[in-house]
Amino acid sequence: MKEQFEPNVVAFLCNWCSYAGADLAGTSRIQYPSNLNVIRVMCSGRVNPLFVVNALQQGADGVLISGCHPGDCHYMEGNFYARRRFALMKELLEYVGVDARRFNMSWVSASEGSKWKDVVQGVVEKAKEAGPFEQFRRNKINW
């Protein structure tokens, strides 16, 4: 039998809500898959939509953006901008045939440690189902 595919998921978390929520999951010792790796930014509004394209190009099988719930943004509006940007980026990626399961966005607050676990499990599971994304992998191509 083939060894089970272990996806690589890159996640961008805002410092104030989602990163704190992930920390809380840790403090609460809530277990979740290790396939997701976090890049901390100050606000989901900082996440350039092209980071997603870049992550997929550089080997991520899935991407997650997570910020504060609408209205809770530490910077008041950042997550509203993020929501618009990624709504469009998601459409664009799916339109060119990128598996919809590779791109995810969530709102996780600083108190939602267990929601964070659910999000990670869901995202990793979906990336697993979508399989490796080698047709877009930068250095798989002709390096």
Next chain:
Amino acid sequence: MNNKPKIGVYVCHCGINIAKTVDVNTVTEFASHLPNVKVARNYSYMCSDPGQLLIREDIKNEGLNRVVVASCSPRMHELTFRKTLAEAGLNPYYLEMANIREQCSWVHEEGERATGKAKKLVAAAVSKVRLLEPLQEKEVDVEPATLIIGGGIAGIQAALDIANAGFKVYLVEKTPSVGGRMSQLDKTFPTLDCSACILTPKMVDVASHPNIELFTYSQVEEVSGFVGNFQVKVRKKARYVDVDKCTGCGACAQECRLSGRIPSEFDVGMGKRAAIYLPFPQAVPAKYTIDSQRCLFLTRGKCGKSPKCVDACAAGAINFEQKDEIAEFKVGAIIVATGFDVFDASRKPEYGYNDYVNVITSLELERLVSASGPTGGSVMIGTGEDASVPREIAFIKCVGSRDKSVGNEYCSRVCCMYTAKLAHLVEEKIPGANVRVYYMDVRAFGKGFEEFYDRVRREGIRYIRGNPSEIFKRGDKLVIKVENTLTSTPMEDEVDLVVLGVGLEPRKDAREIIDLLRLSQSADRFFLEAHPKLAPVDTATDGVFLAGCAQGPKDIPDTVAQAKGAASSALVLLSSGRVKVQAQISFVNEATCRGCGFCVEICPYGAIELVTVNRMGHQVSVARVNEALCKGCGACAAGCLSGSVQQKSFMDRQILPQIAVLGGMR
């Protein structure tokens, strides 16, 4: 100087918190082979003194110029290790942390996987730390003055505290007098001391304090700048009375053709005033104001042969030519104490507030029981000859509070106690009256509250648990339809007077303040504090603080306490004289900026503006960040199409290598 990165990587065991799952030796060994890594070590507690010493020694002995600490969350110890770097003479922003505890060892039991992930996180941190740039924590001077918006008890208290500490205060009040809601109250719960007696001295102090500049009948029109350096514009509305000449004798008001014909705001419409008026006898300043919306001379251009007030004023203070004036000044801090509106009872039509004269609000009753009120303190229904003294009196609580149907889910916090107080006062004023209170819950949480509630009940006030569904008229009586929810019996209660215990609402003009100061609202539409627990008087805008009911309903002691809190927060700023601005802020590469202004629109803090610069002889428009205003969210950077706006320590070129490592490393 050789700028080639020399990185030290420090892997923390955190006792066994990390080391139990993550193989710290493997991670250290791995890190030592990463490009530019000069030293890689692990230690039981990096945050301990010996742990930090390790880093400092290596910086000194090995010439490290970048540090990666792989330990707990940066939310925990980033500041600690920044200090460590600074102590060793390294720029504190040459630090990157890899969170291998909260987001690794604590959430992944399986050792091999946790170790694998820890390696990746360390590699990503190394890839980023190489590209970090030194940042300066800048400081700006603080203008030693405070603007306080709102001259109620919150504004007054904050103003006095700050002024007493020796700093200048500009207190701006929209109405002609300071005093606010508290001045309308008769007695205060639970001690029943006279509201005016405790408030008036403070009002006078405010007006006479050498450090306080009082602007009544004025509005803040524009606030620009940032913490420590706000520029403020205040519009002093024309009173048409020269306040320097007015002696407050009141002859003008007596002579005014509209005397006694205009509903008095202070008496909630129950008393009448003239077009030239003093809001209430103890008003501060005791200067008359002409109501420009009502005054015959101002609205129609003539008032009999000549305005009677002019004739009556011996001081010659009346001046119909007066114009609004703009005052401009600079302050270092701002306190918002704009208070609240009372709930408009007509929004609960089932209670017939608009239909029946004997349905009144608690604030109206407050004026009725007040000796300075329209009835001189006697509780009457109606006016003139029809007036009668009610015998059967019912209070209904939670009108406009805890009521999703009117959009107010919150508890107004004061109604339970003022109802008890008013019930007590009515009982006192009308001996033998039958008073009952319809309630959902009684929340007597404050100091002396429960005792007072108990006292009032023992005085014979009946508390009936039930939320009346309807009030209608039957003969001379009002009928309250209600179900007693303790006994589950529907009942009809015939009474002479119904008092609606109306709740507190955000002010209708709150939007103006939000736009002025870029404040946010919480779900209840009151102004949002920076943190509900740990920063309850701060806001998301640095240097702007909240006091009193603008932030949410509260009683007088809480309001005063918060006002003192806001004052002390402002004083921290003013007395230190300098304020640190964020270091990890945005900046613009003006050479590539195309001046589209997207970032200007995006910035939630108004920290970016377009300026015209000379680019090789051409006048071009480019974005520029006001470093003192920028909070470092980076939303502008993600919205910049040309990549010209970047956030320090979170630049595209610093994040992309992290992505490469986390995405590419298997």
Next chain:
Amino acid sequence: MDTKKLSKDKFGDFMAILSRQKKLYVPQKEGESLRFAPVTAGSQPDLAFPNTTVPPKSVLFPQTETLYQFEQGNTDMSLPGEGEERVLFGVRPCDARAMAIVDSLFSWDVDDPYYLTRREQTTLLGLSCLEPGTNCFCTSVGGGPASTEGLDMLLTDLGEAFLLQTVTEKGEKIIQSVPELLEEATAEDLKAAEKLSQEAAVRIARGIDTDGIPEKLPGLWENPLWKDFSESCLGCGICTFLCPTCHCFDIQDEMEGFEGRRCRMWDSCMFSEYTLHASGHNPRPSRHERTRNRVNHKYSYFVKNFGTIACVGCGRCINLCPVNIDILNILSQVVKEAI
């Protein structure tokens, strides 16, 4: 050299044998464009074209090629593997001439091992151009529909059969490897082929007398014609990337994480970064200097260095320019201005 005839019913076998011997490239559709690509199981050669969209230089001088790979913090580097023998079928004479022109550049003062090895490993089988395109002008720049310069063998479609004329030993070897498929060509066949190519040459509608242009160009350096012609230029890379003789490249390091490769890729003198100095200074700051450079390089500098015009008259730059900047128009203006 040798001449042979390949009956069209044997053409399939011929191609099959070729593809077993070497990696066989034929013009194929990719998206909406036509370019040389390796023959695979499902691939369809497309020979009904005046010319491919992308010239065959894309095989000999790929748009991107790895020079070596490296890891950061490590001085080892790994070179790409050795190439393989390949054969390109269906190269138009103009494009083959272009390779001959590029050869002189890549073996000029320093030999370029990457290009020259690949060139050595590649056999070019040409196809006479019997249906010239609207903007073809090979005959103005020393070429022709049946020119053999740069080719290893030329094929001419005689209707029922192809006439095969070998030019080099590499072409010779191809013929020798498939004796059973070929027949001797007759004098009539040769004559027929000659006639076909002459007729084709007559059908070439556009052209210019290039005599004297290389000498005239330097004198027109400050002439307003460059500004006039480049006013509408978008500064894109169509004319240069798709030119069979354009050979400029840039070398860049591409990093991913701690791994990287040094590679070279086509560059275009029409891009502003092409001449951008690290200081920020750009000696060719605007599109008119770049347009002037493109024409001068082909019709003056290259002539000076290598004795030949670096334009083969394939017409691609005219066909594909989005704003109708027409090199023939520029050249005729050059001639006019110089008088």
Next chain:
Amino acid sequence: MVDLEKLKTAARETVSRDDVKYLIGWRQGTYGFRVSPHFVKEPEEAEKLIFSPLCTNNLATYLVLTERLPLPRGEQPDSRKVALMVKGCDSRAVVQQLIEQGIKRESVLIIGCPCEGVIDLKKVEEKFPHLPGPAQARWSNGNIVFHLPDGDKEVPKGEVLAAKCLSCRYPNPVMTDLMLWEEVQTRGNDEYDDITELEAKSPQERWLFWEDKFSSCIRCYSCRNVCPMCYCEDCVLDRLNPAWVFRSNNISENTAFHLARAFHLAGRCIECGECERVCPVGIPLMKLNRKLAKEVKEKYEYIPGLDPESKPLQSSYRPDDKEDFIL
């Protein structure tokens, strides 16, 4: 109806003005049905101006393509107006440039040419190949008449018009200083059928579709350079540090390039179709741009290039924006 004399007179008058630097219009090209942008600086050069179904170029690009070369000290930049002839779609580009402050209103004179639709050159060249000499065309009662060496040929519009014109919603300039002739009737109601069709395919099919297209890309950047909305001084996709997209040509970089290009045009693309027209390898770029235009319209009720006072889509939001895609 197109009135060429009126057009030329207006052009002559315009370029005679002291405050006008030059006028940009269209002129017959060097061969076949080609048309070239025409920069009119002197009144007599106006004679060459044309307006016909061949005038595909969106000249608004030139408003932002001008290089601003370093000026010698003390010298003032030429701040005179540029007069620009625009079709309906072109005018939207000008409006969008105004929204994004790419140009100043007072620096441009907009001369409106209501347009009955321009040709798709590929379709026409297929019908009438090999025309080494210049040839012309005109509109005539819903058809297009081509003037060929062997006489006029009348062809129904549907056979030769560019796809964008068949579903054009804005044939009349949306903002002008001078409208040259009466407005024409709006032809289409764009339902984005072409996009819906591709959306209906499976992700795998869509990937293969685009892989085929993107792999043919030669990264000549003509799509970007011709775009009137792509006017960054220094495009992020050219930059080496950070390198968002590598210069190397392969399916990964090409796809990333096209995703980034399309994304940067979200809520900004005015659907003039120039990118697709100029692509030498025929990548259907409008299928990308229009996908985003469709989403922007459906999700945010936003249509770029109509109201110069509107806020750019990319720098605005509504608290109640849809978020059904969020976990």
